[in-house]
Amino acid sequence: MTDEFTVPVYYDDDADSDAIAGKTVAVLGYGSQGHAHAQNLDDSGIDVIVGLRKDSDSWAQAENDGLRVATPDDAAAEADIVSMLVPDTVQPAVFEAISDGLEEGDTLQFAHGFNIHYNQIHPPEGVDVTMIAPKTPGHLLRRNYVEDTGTPALLAVYQNETGGAKAEALAYAQAIGCTRAGVVETTFREEVETDLFGEQAVLCGGITSLIKKGYETLVDAGYSPEMAYFECLNEMKLIVDLMYEGGMAEMWNSVSDTAEYGGLAVGPEIVGEGVRENMDEALEAVQNGEFAREWIAENQAGRPSYTQLHAADRNHDIEEVGSRLRALFSWADEEPTEEAEAPADD
Numbered sequence: 081m082t083d084e085f086t087v088p089v090y091y092d093d094d095a096d097s098d099a100i101a102g103k104t105v106a107v108l109g110y111g112s113q114g115h116a117h118a119q120n121l122d123d124s125g126i127d128v129i130v131g132l133r134k135d136s137d138s139w140a141q142a143e144n145d146g147l148r149v150a151t152p153d154d155a156a157a158e159a160d161i162v163s164m165l166v167p168d169t170v171q172p173a174v175f176e177a178i179s180d181g182l183e184e185g186d187t188l189q190f191a192h193g194f195n196i197h198y199n200q201i202h203p204p205e206g207v208d209v210t211m212i213a214p215k216t217p218g219h220l221l222r223r224n225y226v227e228d229t230g231t232p233a234l235l236a237v238y239q240n241e242t243g244g245a246k247a248e249a250l251a252y253a254q255a256i257g258c259t260r261a262g263v264v265e266t267t268f269r270e271e272v273e274t275d276l277f278g279e280q281a282v283l284c285g286g287i288t289s290l291i292k293k294g295y296e297t298l299v300d301a302g303y304s305p306e307m308a309y310f311e312c313l314n315e316m317k318l319i320v321d322l323m324y325e326g327g328m329a330e331m332w333n334s335v336s337d338t339a340e341y342g343g344l345a346v347g348p349e350i351v352g353e354g355v356r357e358n359m360d361e362a363l364e365a366v367q368n369g370e371f372a373r374e375w376i377a378e379n380q381a382g383r384p385s386y387t388q389l390h391a392a393d394r395n396h397d398i399e400e401v402g403s404r405l406r407a408l409f410s411w412a413d414e415e416p417t418e419e420a421e422a423p424a425d426d
């Protein structure tokens with residue numbers, strides 16, 4: 081840790097692997113985060129047992145990846161640390177099924193604080209409750225670990241009954257590769273509010289809306305979908321890679337001065353004050369629980385809006401032209417396809 085930041089940020093040297101050594105971690109769920117945590121922990125020498133429903137397709141996958149698998153309640157009963165990596169909306173039911181297996185001194189661990197912060201899960205006394213929330217999609221948590229880089233995460237402690245909750249969480253973060261990049265200490269509330277805001281307004285919602293609007297503007301004006309795809313979606317990754325490596329300055333340095341002038345002068349007219357007001361509103365709906373209530377009710381109703389939004393997005397023209405263009409990349413066969421459906425293919 082250094083004292084040059086406004087909040088504590090922890091690195092490999094701050095973690096003590098003894099705090100997790102000899103413990104068994106039950107990873108409940110083998111999806112985006114689950115497969116990455118399980119495989120990274122296993123590669124770091126931690127005893128892992130994956131918890132899945134008997135009928136889960138992931139059962140055979142996890143076994144093929146060399147991991148022990150059991151039902152969630154059996155896995156939790158055996159484990160010292162239970163990592164809750166099933167979808168947020170099914171966590172309350174899974175928690176009910178496994179809570180008998182949580183003994184005094186065990187840890188219930190999350191990768192996102194939704195169910196604690198919005199009071200959907202009430203952990204028992206005597207159990208530590210912690211969070212290591214990687215700031216990445218799970219597949220890249222795994223890829224970065226394998227490639228000897230790492231991914232930042234947030235650490236928070238909600239219940240510290242043993243006195244060792246934070247040290248154990250930090251050791252867990254180290255074992256999945258996050259202390260290589262930096263682990264920021266925060267609270268469940270802050271993690272939830274910033275995470276939901278970020279994914280809605282910027283990372284997932286904001287950027288896809290921006291890309292689609294750009295694509296539609298070009299196609300509606302008579303330009304080809306192929307050109308619009310390369311311009312607005314494909315090149316986005318290449319531009320963002322430069323920002324990831326060296327901040328916006330590195331991106332501005334790499335593009336032409338024509339792009340830099342046009343971008344700096346016109347960009348704020350596109351994403352202007354109106355967008356900022358919309359962002360404030362989205363943040364408020366996260367802070368006052370309105371978004372959480374909506375999402376919980378949406379699930380109780382069988383996900384009518386989600387189903388519609390999901391289908392409309394997948395059916396957008398940009399997806400169709402994109403899949404045809406990506407299939408013809410000379411390196412296309414080397415890329416894992418349908419990563420989301422085959423989480424454990426790496």
Ligand SMILES: NC(=O)C1=CN([C@@H]2O[C@H](COP(=O)(O)OP(=O)(O)OC[C@H]3O[C@@H](n4cnc5c(N)ncnc54)[C@H](O)[C@@H]3O)[C@@H](O)[C@H]2O)C=CC1
Nearest residue numbers: 109110111112113114133165166167168191192216217218
């Ligand atoms: N997707 C991501 O990259 C990130 C997710 N998170 C958090 O990680 C947690 C897990 O999310 P994802 O990895 O996206 O989930 P996911 O949807 O990718 O994976 C879900 C897994 O849970 C299993 N599952 C579903 N219902 C189940 C049930 N009733 N009983 C037992 N297993 C069941 C599925 O078989 C699958 O293996 C959530 O709290 C999420 O907010 C945090 C950071 C990033």
Ligand SMILES: CC(=O)[C@](C)(O)C(=O)O
Nearest residue numbers: 214215216217218275279
């Ligand atoms: C990948 C991630 O960090 C997100 C966007 O918060 C999530 O998947 O919930």
Ligand SMILES: [Mg+2]
Nearest residue numbers: 214215216275
């Ligand atoms: Mg996130």
Ligand SMILES: [Mg+2]
Nearest residue numbers: 192275276279
């Ligand atoms: Mg999230």
